[in-house]
Amino acid sequence: MLNLATYWIYQAEFQASAAFVGYLLIIIGIGVYASRFSSQGISEYFIGGRRMNRYVVALSAVVSGRSAWLLLGVTGMAYSIGVQAVWSVIGYIVVEIALFLYFARRLRRFAGAKNIITIPDFFSERFPLHEKWIRIVLVGIILVFMAGYISAQFVAGGKAFSSGFSIDPALGIGITAAIVLLYTVAGGFLAVSLTDVLQGVLMLFSLVVLPVILILHLGGWQHIVTELATFDAALLDPVALGFGALIGGLAIGLGSPGNPHIISRYLSIADESQLQTACIVGTIWNVLMAWGALFTGLAGRVMFPELASLPGADTENLFPFLAQQLLHPIIFGIVLASVFAAIMSSADSQLLVAASSLVRDVAEKILSKGQQLPQSRLVLLSRIVVVILVLVSLLMGYLAEDLVFWLVLFAWAGLGAAIGPPAILALYWKRTTGTGVLAGMLTGAGVTIIWRLTDSLRSLSYELIPGFIAALLVTILVSLATSPPDDSESHFSIMKGDGE
C-alpha cells in the first residue's frame, strides 16, 4: 500500500514537472525563433521594430505590469483582509484603460514621427534643449529602481521553485535568471512580447480555473459567504480598514503611467488605431485575472481558515498550495508555470527597459556624441548589457534576499512618481518645459525615497501618493516659472494626429 502511495506521489511529481518543463522549453524556443528578427537593429531589439499587433501589445502591457504580485500577493491579501483587497486592483485597471485609449495614442504618434525607442528618447525629443540632462537623470532613475525590481523577480522565482519542486531557493534564483537571460538575450523585445502572450494565457487560465474549482469544491459561493461571516464579518466589509486604506489601494494605479516597462509596450504597436482593440482585450484580461485572484483568496480562507495550515504560515503560498491540493498534477504543473510566467513576464520587460536606457541613451546618444554606430554593434552591446544586468541583479538577489522585496514596493512608486506626472504633462500641457520636467522627475524620485525611509511618514500613506502629487505640482510650478518651449505647437500637432 505504501509503495503504491509513493509511486503515485512520484507519478504526480513527474507529471507536474513535465508540464512545467514543457512550458520552459516553449519559451526558450520562442527566444531562439525571435533571435534573427531582433538582430536586425536596436529598434527591432528594443521595441520589435514597431510591428507588434494589437493582441500582443494588449497582453504584453497587461502582464508585464502585474508580476507575481497578482497571483501570490493579491490572493494572499484577499485571504487576510477579505473583499477590501478589491481596491488594490480597481485603480490600476481603470488607469490602464485611460492609458490605452488616450496617453498611448499620443505617445505612439509622437514616437512614430520622431523614431523614439525609449522613454528618455521621448522626453529628449519633446524637450531637445535639455536632452543631455534628461537622459542622464532618467537613466539614473530607471537603473536605481529597476535593479531592485529585477532582483526581486529572481528571488520570487527562487522561492516558487523551492515551494513547488523542493529545490534550494538559491539554485531556484539561478535557474529563473538563466531562463530569462536565455530568451531575452537571444530574442529581445519580440521574444519578450511573444512569451508575454503565452504567459498571459497561462495566468488567465490559472486565475479562472482555480477559483471555479475551489468554489465548487467548497459547496458554492453562498456557503463561502456564510463561512466568511462566521470567521470575521470584516472580511465581507469593503471599507472595514477605513477610507485611507481605500485610497491607498486605488492609488496603486498612479504607478502605471510612469513605469517604463509598461509604457514602452505602447511604442511597439504597429498602428495607433489598434490601441482601441488592445484596450478592450487588455481590460478583459486585467479584470478576469484580478477578480480571479480575489475569489481565490476569499474562497481559500474558507478552505484553510487557519494561517498555520498554509506552508510556512505565509499567505503568499496560498495560490500554489491550493493548486497542489485541488488540481490534477498536469494542471498543477501548468498553474505553477503561470506563477513563473508572472515573474518572468515582468523581469524580462524590466531587463529590456534597463538595457535600452544604457545602450540607446548612454552609449548611442551621450557617449558617441552624435556619431552613427553600426546597428550590429549596438545589438551586440545590448546583449552584453542584458547579461551584465542579469548578473548584477542576480548578485543583489543573493546578497540582499530579504531586502529586495521592500525595494519592489517603492520601485513601482518611485518610477510611477518620477516619470508619470512629467509624462502626462508633456503629452497634454503645451506649457510644460524641460526644466519643469527635470525638476518634477527629481522631486518624484526624492519624495518617494524620503517618504519610504521615514517611519513616521510611511505610516501615513503609500509613498506613491505624496511622490506623485509633489512631482505633478513641481513640474507645473517650475514650468510656469521658466520660458515656454518654442516647438510645443508642432509637437502637439503630431501628438493629436492633425494633418493625418
Add this chain to the structure above:
Amino acid sequence: MSLFTFLLFVLPFLIIGGAIFLVWIGKNKDRNREFPLQHQLRSDKGFNPAQERATKSSEL
C-alpha cells in the same frame, strides 16, 4: 444590493462595459474626423442617403 455584491459581481462588468463604451465613442470621433462631410450631412435637416453614397464613392 450590498456594496460587497456590487464590487464582486457588478463592477467587473461595468469596467469592461465602460472600456467598450469609451472605445465606441473614440471610434465615432475618429470616423467623424475622417469623413467630416458625412457628419455634416447627417446633422443637416435634409440628409440625403444617395448624396452621402455619392460623396463616399467620390472620396474613395
